[in-house]
Amino acid sequence: MTSNNLSKDHVDVVVIGGGSAGLGAAIALGRSLRSVVVVDAGRPRxxxxxxxxxxxGREGISPVELVAAGRAxxxxxxxxxxxxxxxxxxRAADGFSIATASGREIVARRLILATGLVDVLPEVDGVAQCWGKTVLHCPYCHGYEVRGQCIGILATGPMATHQALLFNQLSDDVTVFAHTATPDVESLKQLAALGIPVVEGEVSRLDREGTEVRAVVLADGAEYPLDAVVVGPKFEARAQVYEWLGGEVTxxxxxxxxxxxxxxxxPIDGVWAAGNIADLSAMVSVSSGAGxxxxxxVNADLVAEDAATALELAAVR
Ligand SMILES: Cc1cc2nc3c(=O)[nH]c(=O)nc-3n(C[C@H](O)[C@H](O)[C@H](O)COP(=O)(O)OP(=O)(O)OC[C@H]3O[C@@H](n4cnc5c(N)ncnc54)[C@H](O)[C@@H]3O)c2cc1C
Known part of the structure; x- marks a missing residue:
């Protein structure tokens, strides 16, 4: 059973979020002849x-181009x-009722949440300005591009040592800046054994030119020139819709x-989630696969519901 008339504002599935996960879900559903609306605020992570x-197959593609191609x-x-x-x-009698910021309303039998996550960055001047360019978090996303370069790890939590080890695989010039999270004794031993220096002291800012990091500057004024800085953001799922429906984050x-x-x-009947909202470490391919x-x-669930309804109708005939 399909319906392709958006003016009815009643569809099989609303997918919230049109990044890798939402697009993966939308294509699978579209190919199953489901009526699908993707509501997307247009800010892939x-x-x-x-x-x-x-x-x-699309190695190095621009993220904006990738979602545009998926949307097409x-x-x-x-x-x-x-x-x-x-x-x-x-929740509505026949599924879920969704309202958008501009006042549009859509009723859907099922919901897929694919709203991603928010990277909460360390509050150090220069980090946000260089994020995604020369301030990085993931060795698999951009580590190769900074191989052999001078890399600083800005420690704000226990993951800093792990990141130092991963980036040490890519460069012989890695320094940990202890900042607000001095590595524990075991980690310090490990870092020393690998020849990775640890600089104590609070980082006050990143010296930069546009989005290019030039140096880490400590509160005491000491400057350490480098090419890239690795940070450990806090990953906060964009879970508002889930919470409005009574869900709780983990x-x-x-x-x-x-x-x-x-x-x-x-755990909410009729609601699925895919991508970074449900898996904080999912990269693009994993997110689209989860979608x-x-x-x-969702298609199988709708098929089962329609079969059960058909069976009930057949019984009363
Ligand atoms: C700087 C950086 C670089 C990265 N580089 C790579 C890389 O090279 N390779 C790789 O595999 N991974 C990379 N990643 C990870 C990649 O970004 C994620 O794996 C991917 O974006 C997850 O897809 P998603 O669909 O779950 O979320 P997103 O891509 O974030 O998409 C979520 C969508 O939902 C929308 N949305 C949110 N809330 C609402 C709402 N209330 N209503 C409607 N729409 C909403 C957003 O605007 C967005 O368009 C990188 C991450 C970062 C931070």
Whole structure:
């Protein structure tokens, strides 16, 4: 059973978020002839970067181009897009009622949450300005691009040593800046054994030219020239819609997320989640894959519901 008339404002599935995860879900559903609306606020997490890596077949593509291509593919299967932010979600008799910031209302039988996460960056001047360019977090996303360069690790939590080890694989010139999280004794021993220096003292700012980091500047004025800085953001799932529907986020040492079961099913009946909202470490390919699986699970759930309804109708005939 399909319906492709958005004016009815009643569809099989609303996907909230049109990044890698939401697009993966939308394409799987569109190919199953489901009526699908993707509501997307248009800010994919990796947009600050010029290139997306580890994307099979599209290595190094611009993140903006990647979602544009995914959107075009979804549209070709009849998926419709609303460029807006979901500002309200409630349970309705026949599913869920969604309202957007500009006042549009859509009723859907099922919901897929693909709203990603917010990277809460350390509050050091220069970090936000260079984020995604020369201030980095993930060795797999941009480590290769800074291989052999002078890299500083800005320690704000226990992950700093792990990051130092990973970036040490890519460069012989890695320094840990202890800042607000001096590594513990075992970590200090490990770093020393690998020849990774640890600089004590609070970092006051990053010296930079535009988005290019030039140096780490300590509170006492000491300057350490370098090419890239690695930070450990707090990862906060964009879980507002989930919470409006009564869901609760799950704490994680690196932030919080929406816990899901098989193929992205959440504890809320009729609601699935995919991508960074449900998996804080998911990269682009993993997010789109999780979206495809959530889309398939939602389609199967709708098929099962329609079969049960048909059976009931047949029984009273
Ligand atoms: C700087 C940086 C660089 C990265 N580089 C890489 C890389 O090279 N390779 C790689 O594999 N991964 C990379 N990643 C990780 C990658 O960004 C994520 O894996 C991916 O974006 C997750 O996809 P997603 O669909 O879950 O979320 P997102 O891509 O963040 O998409 C979520 C979408 O939902 C929308 N949205 C949020 N709230 C609402 C709402 N209320 N209503 C409507 N829409 C909403 C957002 O605007 C956004 O468009 C990088 C991450 C960062 C931070």
């Amino acid at each position: 990796n947009a600050p970067s010029d290139h997306a890596h580890n994307v099979l 593919e979804a549209i070709a299967y009849g998926v419709r897009f609303v460029d807006d932010a979901v500002s309200e979600a409630t 704490e994680h040492p690196m932030g919080y997320f929406v816990e899901t079961g098989l193929m992205g099913k959440t 495809v699986m959530a889309g398939a699970a």
